[in-house]
Structure formats: C-alpha cells, structure tokens
Amino acid sequence: MTTIDEQLDVLMSGAAYGDPQTKENMRAELRERLIEAEKEGRPLRVYAGYDPRKPDLHLGHTITMRKLRQFQDFGHEVIFLVGTFTSLIGDPSDKGEARDQLTMDEVEENAQTYAAQAFKILDPEKTTIRRNHEWLSGLTFADVIHMASNFTVQQFLTRENFSKRFDVGAPIYLHEFFYALMQAYDAVALETDVQVGGQDQLFNILVAGRKLQSAMGQKPQVAIIMGESLPGTDGSEKMSKSAGNHIPLMGEPWDMFGKVMSIPDDAMPIYHKLILGWQAEQLAELEKGLSDGSLHPNEAKMRLAREITMIFHGEDGAEAAQQRWDEVFRSKGDGIPDDIPESQLTEEKKVLDILRDLNMVSSGKEFKQLVQNGGIRVNSEKIDDAQMTLTPGDLPAVVQVGKRKFVRLV
Incomplete structure (x- = not known):
C-alpha cells in the first residue's frame, strides 16, 4: 500500500x-x-x-x-x-x-x-x-x-x-x-x-x-x-486557441502529428516532460543526445509526435498519421496527398469563406495571419490577398492550409 x-x-x-x-x-x-x-x-x-x-x-x-x-x-x-x-x-x-x-x-x-x-x-x-x-x-x-x-x-x-x-x-x-x-x-x-x-x-x-x-x-x-504551462506550436507562448498555437485533442490524427512535428526543437524536452511524463534522467539523456549530435532532432520529434498521437488516437491513428506525414514531406512529388477530401464550389466565393465553412480555419484573424505568413496555397501557389475569391471557372483547384490541411474543390 x-x-x-x-x-x-x-x-x-x-x-x-x-x-x-x-x-x-x-x-x-x-x-x-x-x-x-x-x-x-x-x-x-x-x-x-x-x-x-x-x-x-x-x-x-x-x-x-x-x-x-x-x-x-x-x-x-x-x-x-x-x-x-x-x-x-x-x-x-x-x-x-x-x-x-x-x-x-x-x-x-x-x-x-x-x-x-x-x-x-x-x-x-x-x-x-x-x-x-x-x-x-x-x-x-x-x-x-x-x-x-x-x-x-x-x-x-x-x-x-x-x-x-x-x-x-x-x-x-x-x-x-x-x-x-x-x-x-x-x-x-x-x-x-x-x-x-x-x-x-x-x-x-x-x-x-x-x-x-x-x-x-x-x-x-x-x-x-501546476508550475509549468505547455508552450504552443510556436514554442514560446502558452498554448491557447485564441493565440492559434494549440494542438486540439479531437482533431484528426495527422493534424496532431503534424502540429507536434512543427514545434521548435528546443520545446521538445518540455513536451516530453509534461505530456509523456518523462523524468529528469530521461530528459537529461534526450538533451545530451540532441546536444552532442548522437540523436537527430527530426528523429526525436518524429518519435514524440507518434507517441503523443498514439495516446489520443491509438496505434492505428498514429500509424496512419505518420504515413501521411511521410507522403507529404518525404515524397518527391508535389507534396499533395492523393486521399484529400473534395468539396463542391457552385458559385464565386472568398477563399476565407470556403475554408471557414469547411472548418479548416477558425476565424478571419487566423486566415489573415496564415496569408501573411505564406500559409495559404491554391494549386501550390502562395496567395497574398486575404480577399481572394474562387469561381467554378477556376476549378478543379487544391487549396492548402499550412502544411497539413488540404481540400480539392470541384
């Protein structure tokens, strides 16, 4: 006892x-x-x-x-x-x-x-x-x-x-x-x-x-x-949906996996500590490996992303998420997955409204920030106009949000 x-x-x-x-x-x-x-x-x-x-x-x-x-x-x-x-x-x-x-x-x-x-x-x-x-x-x-x-x-x-x-x-x-x-x-x-x-x-x-x-x-x-807060995907500010740096629990497995992969390298130890429950000896070994080059940051982060995704989406979800990551970032093609969802566009519409209706962005503020940072692409081309519209005559078109969200408009 x-x-x-x-x-x-x-x-x-x-x-x-x-x-x-x-x-x-x-x-x-x-x-x-x-x-x-x-x-x-x-x-x-x-x-x-x-x-x-x-x-x-x-x-x-x-x-x-x-x-x-x-x-x-x-x-x-x-x-x-x-x-x-x-x-x-x-x-x-x-x-x-x-x-x-x-x-x-x-x-x-x-x-x-x-x-x-x-x-x-x-x-x-x-x-x-x-x-x-x-x-x-x-x-x-x-x-x-x-x-x-x-x-x-x-x-x-x-x-x-x-x-x-x-x-x-x-x-x-x-x-x-x-x-x-x-x-x-x-x-x-x-x-x-x-x-x-x-x-x-x-x-x-x-x-x-x-x-x-x-x-x-x-x-x-x-x-x-609790003395420590988990930093968001920017690695500095406290994780918050209003700050747009959060990793939702109920999102798609590939989205969770990809967002963990996007955190800065120096944020990995606190993620291991607060999410995986690693103790001081394990953290010291991780930091030593990253420091002396015996552990590649991408390898450590891949393992971290897989373990976190497995907690919330199971082994199958983590496996599928890693496969999608490999398909997008390790392929020699255009980086667009084959199995992206499709949506019909029947009239002229702002890209913002299309993405908001599909729950690919949560607000106009988030959309504008993504545009400013080059995070919205149409047919692999970054857009710089937050008021951009698409019409049925522009289709088919693939719209990409960040590195992991895609939709094919038809």
Whole structure:
C-alpha cells in the first residue's frame, strides 16, 4: 500500500506558488487532509474546472488532467467540472481585456464532447462529471452580495492583469470580478478537499476559493497549482486557441502529428516532460543526445509526435498519421496527398469563406495571419490577398492550409 509520504511526493510534484513557503504550507495541509481521510476511511474530493468557451480541449489542458489522474490512481474521488456557467463570462486571469460573453446555447454546444475528451486521460469509472450551472444559476442577487462582501476591490486590483489595465486606464468591467466569486463558489458547492489548476488560477483557487470556503464554514481546500504551462506550436507562448498555437485533442490524427512535428526543437524536452511524463534522467539523456549530435532532432520529434498521437488516437491513428506525414514531406512529388477530401464550389466565393465553412480555419484573424505568413496555397501557389475569391471557372483547384490541411474543390 502506498504511504502518505509517497503520495505527497507524487501529488505535489510540479506544483509551484511563487514562493517556497506557500508550497510548504500546501504540502503540510495536503498531508493533514490525507491523514484525516485515511482515518475516516474516505477518499479526498479533488476537482479541476474547464470552461467550454471553445468546443475542443487541447494538449495544454491535459497538464491538470494528468494531476487529477494521479489522485485517481491513489484512490481519490475526482470531479471533472465543466464550467457551463462561468463560461458565460470567461476567466479574465490571463487576458489583457474583457472576454466576449457567450450565450448558454453556445456554451452547451461546446460542452458536448468535453467528457469524451477528458476520458483520454482520466479513468471514466473513477470520474464524476459536473456542470456548474447546476448551482450557480440558482443563486439570488442577495447570495452574490453576501459572497462579494468577503472580498475587497484592492484584492482584485493586485492581480497583474487587472493592475496593468488599471494603470493605463483600460476598462475593467465589474462582471469580470464575478468570475473569481463563481469559481470560489464551485469549491463551496462541491465541498472539495483539493482543487487543481494552472498558474493563471493562483488567485481564484488559493485566495478566492479558500477564503469563501472559510467564510461559509468549510475547511479551505488545498491548492495544487501546476508550475509549468505547455508552450504552443510556436514554442514560446502558452498554448491557447485564441493565440492559434494549440494542438486540439479531437482533431484528426495527422493534424496532431503534424502540429507536434512543427514545434521548435528546443520545446521538445518540455513536451516530453509534461505530456509523456518523462523524468529528469530521461530528459537529461534526450538533451545530451540532441546536444552532442548522437540523436537527430527530426528523429526525436518524429518519435514524440507518434507517441503523443498514439495516446489520443491509438496505434492505428498514429500509424496512419505518420504515413501521411511521410507522403507529404518525404515524397518527391508535389507534396499533395492523393486521399484529400473534395468539396463542391457552385458559385464565386472568398477563399476565407470556403475554408471557414469547411472548418479548416477558425476565424478571419487566423486566415489573415496564415496569408501573411505564406500559409495559404491554391494549386501550390502562395496567395497574398486575404480577399481572394474562387469561381467554378477556376476549378478543379487544391487549396492548402499550412502544411497539413488540404481540400480539392470541384
């Protein structure tokens, strides 16, 4: 049987709080909770929340999911919380401006596949799926005022994203303060022992959640704040769909494989660490091989892409993805696969609208960035006009987005 100290070493690994003392405090509190739960013969209640502002989760989300899985492996109760109510506002924690507000219909549509995506990491038999509109939608205005009375405006203005906007006179909307209150109430409603989150959740979990639980007569939860974030395909910025550098979990296997292949070489170690769970000795060996030339970066990245794709799409998906990669990038032809999808074009239409209708780009902003970077080709020729149109007289035509997405218009 695993000892409490052994559990602690695993469960606190990768956690960071900005100062060593807070980490020691959280470790001591987690030890106390584990001892208490063992005496009472119950598991800890652990959760993390995921806001369905977009329909797909990405590799960056799996960092906290893997921590939840560690709790599951030790026999603790895990709650995967879908933020169906908090998504209506959107977390401002890592944003320099207010997010657009969604409707409940938009949120519900996005949330449909979240459970299936979560089960790529979590054990379905040991996971409870909850949605926070279950309790947040029933709060009265008096309830909100009571919760808000536990916090000061100054507390919120110490948050970096708010303080920067305050200093330059940029708008800070009152409803943005409510997000932390709602997330804090999630912990109260679920009566949690532990909440897991990323660095952008430090205030929401460590301050707001614990404080509201105390104010409402509960023992404040232990905060497990993951210290590292997964960089996106650019290798520098945190992975984010809004930044266009994400790798979606539910995309096509070849798309996941290709996007992993596109990351910079120096980002490979952190992908091995955070996604594959490599330990220090394995990472040191990888970095040594890359440094002394005994391991070719492309060989290492190919293996990484295959292993990550296999996690989410199985061995067959990974095999097919690698074959497609080889076909496109190792062939001596024009680099266009034979088995690309076809779509009919019956009238003159902007290339942007064609690709957006086919879900090959998510927005006009993404399309314009791709055009500026030479990432859109028609019949192998880069286009430089974001307003370009195609007509039935231009067909057949092959449109390529980035290095891996193709459609044949007929």
